[in-house]
Amino acid sequence: MNNKELDNKIKEILSKQPNERDIAKMEDDIWKSLDDQLPRKKRGRVMKKISIGLSVAAVLFIGFIIFSASNSPENAMVQSVRKIFVEDKKEIIEIEGQEEEIDVHYEPNQELNYSIYIDESRYKMVKGEAYDRIEMKEPVGGDFPEVYMEIRKVENTTTEAVVQAIKEGIETSETMGIRSEERVSEPIEAEMIQGMGLDGSGDPDSFGWESTTPIHRYYVTDAQNEQVYVIKQVYFLEAAEGHGARFHHMLESFELLEEE
Incomplete structure (x- = not known):
């Protein structure tokens, strides 16, 4: 037509x-x-x-x-x-075994060529030149680690190369170790690597299990036209069923925009 x-x-x-x-x-x-x-x-x-x-x-x-x-x-x-x-709508999610109604907002990024819905009651979108961050409106504060979800597009690369670089970054850190690594289909189709804070003993496989132990969870998408997306979720052990679950729910809405 x-x-x-x-x-x-x-x-x-x-x-x-x-x-x-x-x-x-x-x-x-x-x-x-x-x-x-x-x-x-x-x-x-x-x-x-x-x-x-x-x-x-x-x-x-x-x-x-x-x-x-x-x-x-x-x-x-x-x-x-x-x-x-439907730039704004309500959704029901389950947090720590309880159903909760949340307000979500549609956030497209034409430069990075993706869109996502964010829980605007607790988080805000901070857009940058190289990546976007979904951050808490009210920081945790105190001695707790940062909490955010970062979305980055990496060009002229492969999924395997990016996964390897992430693993090397975690393995060479003195404070983090690789807790798990697997192919996942939820919340998105991706390679997942989870880093977790160490207990300070010097053993690279001895993780800390304190409430404030940091968790860095990475999702690396399949390469398209030599481009991959890296979604990094940062929270801490006590927040795994709170912020971790909310990030998981938001990431389910992640989609690439139609090329114009």
């Missing part, structure tokens, strides 16, 4: 004025169509219902995106809907 045909189609769709029953049915059909076209793993990331009030034109425009762009990549459809309607 060329630009003129696209303009005409939009005008045709937006000129219609269905009644409230038609709108409700259309909304259900739209979200069902979107849900059916996504892999099962990603269905939970897309809102089943739009909780804000929509104008007739807005509902119809969603319909146009879904039904007229069926040949577009799935990310393009999801991102188009998100950009228009």
Whole structure:
């Protein structure tokens, strides 16, 4: 469809004025169509219902995106809907065995070519030239280690090279050791390396188990066009079921943006 045909189609769709029953049915059909076209793993990331009030034109425009762009990549459809309607939403997460409702905010970065939802009640996005950091709005303070999640894109490299560099960095540290390393599919498809603070005995395999023992958890994505993403989560042992779980939940929403 060329630009003129696209303009005409939009005008045709937006000129219609269905009644409230038609709108409700259309909304259900739209979200069902979107849900059916996504892999099962990603269905939970897309809102089943739009909780804000929509104008007739807005509902119809969603319909146009879904039904007229069926040949577009799935990310393009999801991102188009998100950009228009779901920059902010509520989600239910489980923290330390208790369900909690949180407010999340859509944070795209066109320069680094990714997007993520952050829990804006506790964290803020600090964007830099080389990487972004999701930091606490209110620092822990005291003798506790830092808490943040860093997102970095590394170019002209491979997944294997980045993993090796991370491991060497941990192994040459006097205070950290490699606690675990594995291929994971959650919260994202990646190679995971977890570093943990040592107990000070000099043994590289003797980890500290104090409440303030630092944990550095790295996720390295598969290389695409010689580019990988490195997500580094930094927290401490006592916060593993709190900040660690929240970082895990936020990282589930991590996606690459559609190339323009």
